[in-house]
Amino acid sequence: MPRHEPADVVIVGSGAAGAVCALVLAEAGIRTVCLEQGPWWRPEDYPHWGADWEWRRLTDWSTAVNTRRKAHDYPVDTTDENTLMWCGVGGSTTIYTATWPRFRPSDFRKGTEHGLAPDWPFTYEDLAPWYDASDALVGVSGILGDPSYPPRGPFQTRPLPPRRMGRWAQKAFDRLGWHWWPMPCAMIAEPFDGRPACNNCGACQNGCPRGSMHSASFTIWPKALAAGCELRTDARVERIETGADGRATGVTYVDRMSGVRHHQPAEVVIVAANGVGTPRLLLLSESAKHPHGLANSSDQVGRNLMHHVLGIAGLWVDGVTDVHAGVISAAQICCEFAETDPARGFVNGMTFHIVGQNGAGFQALGAHPGNVAPWGARHHAHFRSHFNHGIGFLLVGDDLPQPTNRVTLSLTSKDSSGLPAPHITYKLHENDKRLIRFAADRAREFAAAADAFDFKLNDFGLSSADGYRPPAWHLLGTARIGDDPANSVTNKWHQAWDCANLYVVDGSSMPSGAAVNPTSTITAMALRAASHLRDNFVDLRRATVTRRD
Amino acid sequence: MAAITDAAELAALVDTMIPGDELFPSAAAVGTHGLVGPRLRQLLGRDGLARLSAALGPLAALDRGGRETAIARLESADPELFAAVRMTVYLSYYEQPAVVDAVRAMGHDYNDAPQPDGYALPPFDPDQDLPRRPRGAFVPTAEVRRVDLAALDFLQAGAR
Incomplete structure (x- = not known):
């Protein structure tokens, strides 16, 4: 040896x-x-350069x-x-x-x-x-002043823009009176340390061959x-x-x-x-x-x-949201329910993140919540009403060890x-189940506040006979x-x-x-x-x- | 017996799932089935393709109604296999250049691929993109206190 x-x-x-x-x-x-144990991945290895990028994201370049x-x-x-x-x-x-x-x-x-x-x-x-x-x-891109966190050191670049998706979400948060703030991202909105700024390509879930991430x-x-x-x-x-x-x-x-x-x-x-x-x-x-x-x-x-403990909702609104472009999570984080309140029936907290929905193929598949466009004669009508009209709403809860x-x-x-x-x-612990059910109810409230015409929640099987499989x-x-x-x-x-x-x-x-x-x-x-x-x-x-x- | 790997069978499958309309071409018209065949093989393997062929039966010889019935039967009988087919057909369709053009014709700024062009990155606008009345709070370290768990019976056994 x-x-x-x-x-x-x-x-x-x-x-x-x-x-x-x-x-x-x-x-x-x-x-x-x-x-x-793995290799170097070169920029040209990433799927971003080809029309098959969405196929590759779910197959050979899958996170799974x-x-x-x-x-x-x-x-x-x-x-x-x-x-x-x-x-x-x-x-x-x-x-x-x-x-x-x-x-x-x-x-x-x-x-x-x-x-x-x-x-x-x-x-x-x-x-x-x-x-x-x-x-x-x-x-890291972001902006100081979030009252839901202690004062902190500087960000390296300004925040990424929230797109029309984020601006729509802001109004819903404000209607509900919930906290929101631009999400910090380790994705630079301006050149930094010899690396180029993000060019908003929207394929962050494939990684970033530019080095902006x-x-x-x-x-x-x-x-x-x-x-x-x-x-x-x-x-x-x-x-x-x-x-x-x-x-x-x-x-x-x-x-x-x-x-x-x-x-x-x-x-x-x-x-x-x-x-x-x-x-x-x-x-x-x-x-x-x-x-x-x-x-x-x-x-x-x-x-x-x-x-x-996770869930991901989607809501669809009567407006263009730019949901296929831009950094996937570069909109808002909501920390309204991040601290424990036993009156809710569980301990620990959750945050909500406004997120993108990737490209046309994935959106036809219903994006992360799985609101799939039907096959057959009604396919294109569903696509027309939903493509680039969605807002992703990610539910992230603190599961117990x-x-x-x-x-x-x-x-x-x-x-x-x-x-x-x-x-x-x-x-899942019973506490985790209670937490994510509470979060799901908040997602429905959010969709209503956003005047969504369609809503779908993916709870990863929590409510199914097969059980939660996240x-x-x-x-x-x-x-x-x-x-x-x-x-x-x-x-x-x-x-x-x-x-x-x-x-x-x-x-x-x-x-x-x-x-x-x-x-x-x-x-x-x-x-x-x-x-x-x-x-x-x-x-x-x-x-x-x-x-x- | 016709196999789902045959071009005519694949074309019948994809065209039934995604027909054309006044803007969008049908899936077969833009060659989607040329991608779907090898991708289904990649995803399902030979055994999976044989299972799919058997489940669908010959499609090309059927009229639209017959094809729809066959696909609906697959969707109901084997949801997992159907989901793999649907994923393959949808993703293969929406990457076709003519379909990307149709998406653009709807008025959306949409690229063939994410790179190298990306999309415009407008600067963050604090006047529009920060809360006018920021709200929110946190519990400082020194103020973290034991919460009352009395009402949470299900937790009592696990507290430590």
Whole structure:
């Protein structure tokens, strides 16, 4: 087995968190190697350039890993959800929406607030400077002054325009007396850091081949490579190796192109493989010292999987909305119901996002809510009345972490390298069901306030006999940070309790998921964690004990 | 027996699902079936295509009413298979240049593909695009308090 020169740090995964860690450490002169199981995706690989872009978005460029079925991906064994992720340099930042709201102060204090999720081991105020710093790194469009958030640092560009869709929505929000504010997006409305401004093409759910969107392959990796980080693509990590003392010694990976196994020794291992890939790898890395999987003496690895509880509505109005053009989520966020109010019959909150509906083909298919144009003689009449007259209304709720919602290793499914696939069990808590039903009622109120002539809600099966089976894009909670080794996997600096030179830095680190898209928080957490590791590297590279402070 | 991979069968299928009108061409008139055949093969595989052929039966020899009956029967009997067919037909139709032209003729600014042209990006206008009377609040960290869960019986067992 080829054995490489020892690295100071080896990072597994090149996505939102892994890229940030690579940049911070490499810039400090720490010898850093990053292993990514997928390839580089070049701008010309994206679907945006061809008339078949909508077909590709739902097939070979789909966010759904079990739809793509590519060798560089891994299947997910589940009937509970449609798991979404992307493998390749930049990870899932390659084809996400770059919706960039922050968590709220109370999101870090759910243990205090209701006790059905733990408090985070740090506060909003602790993370706020890292939010600001990560925004400055990736470029965020927005405008200050939102009274539903604490004062914050600057945006890098002005907001993106909300289109006629957003202006229609504003009136509805105002009629209802609900909060609204322009949605922060990691999509630049003006040139920034050598990258061009968005040109409003409307295909953000395919990613952005221009680099206007923060995809780590465009925004961070060029800098990390220039700083000296070594990035190996098509390198699928099979396990994290540990020594007799239980500390990590490096990783074994397979070069997917040649099939040859390699060993990469390292003094510190960072796992940043997302909320499904990370627990999978930790469970695959069992050893005599770690018989239940690495960092799993608490039996918390893989548990508490959260995705957000979701619904998506569409309303159609007697006006042109420009819903096929522009950044998909660059309109408004509504935080009117973001804080817990037990009088509603549940805990936790929700946000509503005004979103676009993609192109003509997808709109004929009813867009995200599935309000499909009928086939046959009535097809064109429906298309005429609905195309470019829609407004997307996304419902995002804070689902509770439950130990029974978990990632384990599949007994039947394997990836193209023969490794067990992850198996996922995910069911909504009664609290989550109540929350999304409340949200659905608010969506109906919104449609009425918007004078919509048609409305459709996709609750992803919640009200059907088959049950809720959501698109699961936000992969959170499965190796959470905490103050107590008994109910968390790492300390507040993301250092594993059971293995002092192992770090877990990605969505799996989150003790609770808030009611907004998580990537801004994942990025800020990664910047915080990597900076701490950098600043204390002399001690932490030799650490044998993970401290609580 | 005619297979759904035959051009005449595919043309009958797509034209029945999306006929033409005074503005929009019929699906077969713009060659949609040329895309639908290989895409259905990609999506369904050979076995799926055989299942589809068997479910639809020969379409080309039928009149419109007969075709509609056959497709409606598929829609009812195998919704998942039908949804795959519908997705393929709709997406393949709306990417045809003549259909894009028809969308434009409705008065919409609509591109053949998202890039390289994109759409105009007007500057954000604070006078129009910010709330006149901003509203909203948050609970500061120091003010987060235990909420009263007494009325939420279903939560009591899980609180920790």
